[in-house]
Amino acid sequence: MDVRVRINELVDALIRHNRLYHQQNEPEISDWEYDALFRELETLEAVHPEQAREDSPTKQVGSAPIAELVPFVREIPMLSLQNGYKREPPEEDPWIDLRDFEERLRRVLGEEAPAVFQYVVEPKLDGLAMELVYEDRRFVRGGTRGDGVTGEDVTHNLRTIPSIPKVLPPSAPTRLTVRGEVLFDLPGFEKMNSAREAAGERRFENPRNSAAGTMRQLDPKSVAGRPLHFYAHSAGVLPERVPSHHELLNRFAAWGFTVNPINRRCTGLDEVIAAVADLERLRVDLPYEIDGAVVKVDSTAQQDALGFVTRSPRWALAFKYPPPTAQTRLESVLFSVGRTGAVTPVANLAPVRVGGVTVRNATLHNEHQMTRVLGLRVGDLVEIRRAGDVIPEVLRAVDEPGRADRPPIAYPETCPQCGAHLVREPNPDDLDKVLIRCPDKLSCSAQARGAIRHFASRLAMDIEGVGEKIVDQLVTHGLVRRPSDLYALTKDQLVNLERMGELSATNLVSAIEASKARPLDRALMALGVPMVGESTARDLARYFGSLDAIMGATVPELTGVPGVGDNVAQAVRAFFDEPGNVEEIERLRARGVQFPGGARVANGTAFVGKTFVLTGTLPTLSRDAAKARIEAAGGKVTGSVSKKTDYVVVGADAGSKLEKAVELGVPTLDEGALLALLEGAS
Numbered sequence: 001m002d003v004r005v006r007i008n009e010l011v012d013a014l015i016r017h018n019r020l021y022h023q024q025n026e027p028e029i030s031d032w033e034y035d036a037l038f039r040e041l042e043t044l045e046a047v048h049p050e051q052a053r054e055d056s057p058t059k060q061v062g063s064a065p066i067a068e069l070v071p072f073v074r075e076i077p078m079l080s081l082q083n084g085y086k087r088e089p090p091e092e093d094p095w096i097d098l099r100d101f102e103e104r105l106r107r108v109l110g111e112e113a114p115a116v117f118q119y120v121v122e123p124k125l126d127g128l129a130m131e132l133v134y135e136d137r138r139f140v141r142g143g144t145r146g147d148g149v150t151g152e153d154v155t156h157n158l159r160t161i162p163s164i165p166k167v168l169p170p171s172a173p174t175r176l177t178v179r180g181e182v183l184f185d186l187p188g189f190e191k192m193n194s195a196r197e198a199a200g201e202r203r204f205e206n207p208r209n210s211a212a213g214t215m216r217q218l219d220p221k222s223v224a225g226r227p228l229h230f231y232a233h234s235a236g237v238l239p240e241r242v243p244s245h246h247e248l249l250n251r252f253a254a255w256g257f258t259v260n261p262i263n264r265r266c267t268g269l270d271e272v273i274a275a276v277a278d279l280e281r282l283r284v285d286l287p288y289e290i291d292g293a294v295v296k297v298d299s300t301a302q303q304d305a306l307g308f309v310t311r312s313p314r315w316a317l318a319f320k321y322p323p324p325t326a327q328t329r330l331e332s333v334l335f336s337v338g339r340t341g342a343v344t345p346v347a348n349l350a351p352v353r354v355g356g357v358t359v360r361n362a363t364l365h366n367e368h369q370m371t372r373v374l375g376l377r378v379g380d381l382v383e384i385r386r387a388g389d390v391i392p393e394v395l396r397a398v399d400e401p402g403r404a405d406r407p408p409i410a411y412p413e414t415c416p417q418c419g420a421h422l423v424r425e426p427n428p429d430d431l432d433k434v435l436i437r438c439p440d441k442l443s444c445s446a447q448a449r450g451a452i453r454h455f456a457s458r459l460a461m462d463i464e465g466v467g468e469k470i471v472d473q474l475v476t477h478g479l480v481r482r483p484s485d486l487y488a489l490t491k492d493q494l495v496n497l498e499r500m501g502e503l504s505a506t507n508l509v510s511a512i513e514a515s516k517a518r519p520l521d522r523a524l525m526a527l528g529v530p531m532v533g534e535s536t537a538r539d540l541a542r543y544f545g546s547l548d549a550i551m552g553a554t555v556p557e558l559t560g561v562p563g564v565g566d567n568v569a570q571a572v573r574a575f576f577d578e579p580g581n582v583e584e585i586e587r588l589r590a591r592g593v594q595f596p597g598g599a600r601v602a603n604g605t606a607f608v609g610k611t612f613v614l615t616g617t618l619p620t621l622s623r624d625a626a627k628a629r630i631e632a633a634g635g636k637v638t639g640s641v642s643k644k645t646d647y648v649v650v651g652a653d654a655g656s657k658l659e660k661a662v663e664l665g666v667p668t669l670d671e672g673a674l675l676a677l678l679e680g681a682s
């Protein structure tokens, strides 16, 4: 048989089976048969490379890792959508925002408004917005949303997603950009997590964040095989005129893109409301996460006439549902001990699906919440809520007969880890509530583990190799009780630990050694002074210049540091007043930790030497005005968020920069906070 014919057959068959498997979930052949075809193709291509097709499935997993992500600049900005929210009945009409939306359409169109609008209602996928660029009907480039104009180029990873066509049929325009969402399907996500767990790897917490993290990987090999999908929902560059949105979606499908099959065409607002309500009911059973519905005016002519308001099209509305809730049984309450000794209650639940994800634990926040607000008893039927990225929480206990007969859950009197009697202190964050702490800092293994992990963590001393498993072993074997003990570890002691060879023991010792020279702000973070995070540590280090100066500073001197308030100043003072902390610092010094400070910034404002990133639309300041004022105060404004960014100023519809800030732990400011800071600086 002609090699070229066979290669074509194989490529077409593999593409088709990929689609059946990944998009329709209806495989026709076994994985084994698939692999056999794949290997045959690989062999033929290896022997006849000149015959290999560009869209061959063999090419989609093997591309080389890239050195760093580069900017992805789009021709037509990606806009954000106006939001509407489902309201709480019966006080409010739940659909009032949809009615207002149509009223605005009528007002803007005036006499041109049709008697009845045609709409398309789409599920609002909780994924990662993505743009794909096709030239000569070939997929050439793709990138994330970013600030709407510039995102990150993630082409190498997009190539590994089976539902992204690499070559378009002749019916497609030669140049085209397609927009949509990349997301994990939930069954695939669960499966991937089980596999990771079995391999001793960490479970991914949340499908959306993991999709974002996955797309930013440099090596596409680690992305290939993850169950990601792309759903097309709109066009950027589109050289041909398409009369309506639903027609555009039909064409996308004909060109090989996945279009969500539950998108619905609606005539008039009542059908829209019915579709939006149906979608909310369907939501729990969908194989992906949604947080609302997108309602779009169907007619392209009407869309053009409606135009844009600031940075959003007038013809579309993102209608958000309240966060999903579910009911399940409270099986027990666990009390977890943090690194500062704070004991917090965690609900252990009968597994339940909420918004498509299986939930087993939920936070109960504190004693006040658990006993006074919720009045929990073991065995209660509880309602839980899961909103976006936050940890699920217990909203209430359902009143049932016999519930009152069961005893309420009491807080333990002693530390579940070390048995010390717990103490109750006023909570500095909320004086109405007490903080319940294990006072036995030294012998409480939970606190020791937490403190050592924190000390070695990336933003603190950044000691590579001192992860959770190692710390657990070091503490259990009594090798390390406090951070300073790390600096006395020898290679011989480490070699005896589980999963530790000669080489890794040597590496660990040198990583610990190298951390002795970490700058003052990092070391300050590492000490775990309450309320002192990354940026406060930096402010203190810059202002005082040395650890001794900080340790000797009075509360009024500390509040002299821009950005340091009364509570922080008192927490810092109290920390250094505690003899145990001073002794630990002396031990660290004796073992060679240097705490090197920089030059003291004389009367520096909060802005000098600080890097700001602006994102989203601020309520009153334009981006240029905000930039000018920050620069006038001595700050610097840059375009992208990194570990070196001091603040991200966040306005409406902030995109990936905000996500990045959260991911890196960079503090965020709203306009009010920025103005207050500017006020303080002048």
Ligand SMILES: [Zn+2]
Residues within 6 Å of the ligand: 337, 415, 416, 417, 418, 419, 420, 438, 439, 440, 443, 444, 445, 446, 447
């Ligand atoms: Zn304890």
